[in-house]
């Protein structure tokens with residue numbers, strides 16, 4: 753099974769220190785919400801965000817949105833062989849049900865994320881499709897390994913071990929019962945901390961240039977799908 757964790761996702765509500773700024777207040781009025789209930793977004797809050805520490809890696813929910821669209825509802829996901837978690841910059845973990853159908857419209861996604869961060873789950877009642885779970889990243893990785901000594905933990909990282917598509921493919925197990933846990937950064941700029949990096953056994957650079965998160969996500973999903981023959985199996989009836 754392939755487990756993707758989107759690391760340090762740039763997804764958070766507008767932090768208290770900038771809720772009273774004019775730009776934020778205006779946006780809140782347009783949306784009919786309190787400033788503290790808005791998802792931080794560089795498109796709307798860029799000027800105000802200058803006051804935030806590490807602002808270059810925050811306020812980009814679109815990266816997570818496009819990445820999720822590129823990996824959910826794929827054949828691998830439909831076969832129940834993909835799990836997806838978000839790791840937020842404050843350390844919280846979001847569990848995503850693989851059968852969730854995300855809105856095709858970005859504004860509606862923003863509304864869902866606001867509900868998630870305010871209430872801890874979406875929808876508020878019934879079986880959660882998205883839910884904040886009380887677990888650390890380290891314990892999540894241990895849980896996904898499920899006690900399997902052969903489980904792989906791979907981190908996609910620029911400047912790491914140069915890995916061609918063929919090398920990555922042969923690294924992936926053909927046996928889908930072996931957990932493969934992949935960490936991919938879901939923020940625009942900056943680097944991952946050593947505390948996060950050290951949780952993964954192998955660090956792989958997949959292209960000589962910096963790629964977008966959703967491209968790296970898609971590369972893992974499709975290479976893994978080919979490796980475990982999912983793509984072929986879905987047409988084997990012909």
Ligand SMILES: C[S@@+](CC[C@H](N)C(=O)[O-])C[C@H]1O[C@@H](n2cnc3c(N)ncnc32)[C@H](O)[C@@H]1O
Pocket residue numbers: 907908909910911935936937938939940941942943944956957958959960961962963964965968
């Ligand atoms: C847009 S980048 C973030 C930029 C940041 N400079 C970094 O080093 O993480 C988002 C994520 O995509 C992955 N990524 C981007 N380019 C990559 C590459 N050439 N090889 C492997 N992973 C890459 C990494 O996981 C990275 O954290």
